[in-house]
Amino acid sequence: MTRLPFPMAFAALSALSALLSAACADVPADGRIGITAPNGSEAAFGPVAAYLGERCGTLDCHGQRARNLQIYSCEGLRLSQVDVPICSRNQGGKPTTPEEHQATYRSLVGLEPTVMSAVVVDHGEHPEWLTFVRKARGLESHKGGVLITPGDDQDVCITSWLAGQTNLTACAAAFGYPKFPAPPTTQ
């Protein structure tokens, strides 16, 4: 067995040690990947979340954990394990909470963070870059079908939020979707 001369062995060990310590030490314990996110405040996103809960968050759609996009609301998936998907307190439920709006926000923004970042940086000029917008508009296959049309109240509610100025009027009107045909009138 041949032995390395001491200086060479020492150098090799030092290099290995430096490599290992460099590999471990450069990652800060609180490291984050930053993105430019849309406004997540209750004032800006709350009305959007309320609409999404009503329109997309039923238990058989995005109101369940099996979905990539999870929407929390009193009409579907609840954040707290002790809450049930019932909005009325008279029936043993409780309305959607701001915490559930935040959970929906995190799910939505975390779905495609880099794309979301690009959309926000672009001041919402291209909301269709986001998969959830394309699916809702029917530009991409969506089990729930085509739900919104560019320019309608639902679309404006979402895209105005992405653009940084939530249109509260559109969101309030969007809350009434889906609309069902009026019953036939009897003469």
Next chain:
Amino acid sequence: MRLRASIAFAVAFAVALGSVSCADPTHDNAVDALGGEAPGVRPGPTHRPGQPCLTCHGGSGPGSPDFSVAGTVYSARRQGVAVSGAAIQIEDAVGTRATLFSNQVGNFYTTPDTFTPVYPFQVTVVLGNLKEQMQTHVGRSGSCADCHTDPPNQTSPGVVFISPPQ
């Protein structure tokens, strides 16, 4: 001889491939999770009340016929009894209406030939003068018990129910 062996291998491989590609373990597991029939109840309109009907009757088998909408109605959200004669009124996204009636074990169902709703649809349960409208619309599942399970919990509002007068 070598050719015959090659053909036999190719056929066996094709059969194996076909059986693998048709298997849906998720569906199979969902069917298995429902368990066996209740003692003394034969498969038919009164079997398996409260279970998600379209798991078996949704087009992937093993139940027949296929259903488009099906469920069970009870007298209370919890620990209720089956309600027979309730009318389940459905209106779909394009205004098509259908009314189903619950049988003696509370089951109701319709087939795709009779009614295939355009989603979403809304549901109202009527019993005599009582009327209960479902609080949300149905987005994509025709199987009521996919969501309406007992007991109520984080992901279920409880069973479909309408409370008859005492």
